[in-house]
Structures are given as C-alpha cells and as structure tokens.
Amino acid sequence: MTDEKAMRIRSRRSFLKAGVAALGGVGSFHWLRTRRHDDGVPWPLRRVLETNEQLAREYFSASHLAPTFPESMVSPPRENGGEGLSRDFDIRSWTLKVVSSVHSRRLELTLDDIKRLPRVEMVTELHCIEGWSQVVHWTGARLSNLVAEAGSDARYVGMETPDGGYYVGLDIASAVHPQTLLCYEMNGRELTPEHGAPLRLATPVKYGIKNIKRIGTVHFTNTRPPDFWAERGHDWYAGL
Numbered sequence: 001m002t003d004e005k006a007m008r009i010r011s012r013r014s015f016l017k018a019g020v021a022a023l024g025g026v027g028s029f030h031w032l033r034t035r036r037h038d039d040g041v042p043w044p045l046r047r048v049l050e051t052n053e054q055l056a057r058e059y060f061s062a063s064h065l066a067p068t069f070p071e072s073m074v075s076p077p078r079e080n081g082g083e084g085l086s087r088d089f090d091i092r093s094w095t096l097k098v099v100s101s102v103h104s105r106r107l108e109l110t111l112d113d114i115k116r117l118p119r120v121e122m123v124t125e126l127h128c129i130e131g132w133s134q135v136v137h138w139t140g141a142r143l144s145n146l147v148a149e150a151g152s153d154a155r156y157v158g159m160e161t162p163d164g165g166y167y168v169g170l171d172i173a174s175a176v177h178p179q180t181l182l183c184y185e186m187n188g189r190e191l192t193p194e195h196g197a198p199l200r201l202a203t204p205v206k207y208g209i210k211n212i213k214r215i216g217t218v219h220f221t222n223t224r225p226p227d228f229w230a231e232r233g234h235d236w237y238a239g240l
Helices: 003-033 043-059 111-115 144-151
Strands: 096-100 105-109 120-127 133-142 156-160 167-171 181-186 200-202 217-221
Touching (some): 096 111, 096 144, 105 144, 111 133, 111 181, 120 200, 133 200
Parallel strands (some): 096 217
Antiparallel strands (some): 096 105, 156 167, 156 217, 181 200
C-alpha cells in the first residue's frame, strides 16, 4: 500500500470518527434538552449544580475571609444588571421590611436605623458570573445584626427588591458571615440608583448575582427561598 493511499484511508477514518462524534453530541444535546426540568433546567444539570453546592457548603467557613485590597486598587463602579430597579421608584418613601416566619415577627427600618448600626468598611473584589471582577470599597452594616434581631434559628434569608422584580436566597451561614454587609455607600459615596440606592447587599463570598441591589424586604425562613438566577439555570448557592 502506497503512502498516499494510506493517508486517504486515515483521512476517511478520521472524517467518519468526527461525524460519529458530532452525531453523538447532537444526540446527547437532544436527550438533555428533552429531560424533565427541575427549577428551570434539565434535571441532569440540576444534579450537577446540587453537587457543586454541597462541595461549596462543606468548604465554607465563617472564619474564611475573602481577600481585602488597598484603597489604591478601587476602580470606578461598573453598572451591571437592572432587574428590580424600576425607574419610578421613590427613594423618599423607602423603608426596609424585615419579616421572620420563624418567630412571626415584623420590623420596618429606615435608612437612618441601618446607619445607626455599627459601621463597617471593607475593600473586596466583586466577582461577576460573566467573568469580570472589580475591587470595590463598601460601607454599611453587617447583615448579622438583623439576624440577631429577627432571624435567630432561621436556616435561610430571602431578599427582594421593592417591586419584587429581583430576589435572592442565602443560607444563614453566608448571611452571618462577617463580610456580608447591608451597604449604603460605594467607593466613599452614597449609592446611586443604578447601584441599588438606598441599600444593597455586598457579600464577597458569593458571586455578584447574589449581591442584590435596592433591598426592599428581608425574610427569615426555614424554607429555602426562591432565587432569580437559580430559576434560570444557575447554582442556587453561587459561592466562591
């Protein structure tokens, strides 16, 4: 057999193998696409996300702090994500509603109430699931203050914007993490409407999708709360 003939045979075999692999990929995609959906995604993918969540939970520790950075590394804040930020929002009428289904308790707090809590500042990195990150100077109060006030014995914390257009869920361990803040300042200035004024969440142990802007309601519960992006195929835990 000549070298040229051998090369033609190998080329045909490679082409056939590539074709079989492509057909297999198409078949796998079709199989996956036709599986029963669980919380917005095919159940095999949901099982993968649940495994990732379990690994993240086991790794997580309240003593494990996200890295902090010098002030010189802070960059102008990037606007990203407008869900729940309705344009007709009146900041003057805003109050934070705190609801505990565990203790049947309700609170309503003003921004001044939040500012009277111990002031905390941190310079940490905000990670977006889109792949970018930036260093931000956050100022606010620890969410653990509200947990102590109204959420003791709760397993989860749910948050949503005043219009209900965006909502997140947190496990209680992440909520009481010392770097999880209710923020009213960003890079030394009051929050702008685009960045969640008057109050947003900053938690560097989670991806940006958990850092909800313009919090309207905080709900302490023992039932895992819904989450905007988890319903659209992302990991509910979204831990770093």
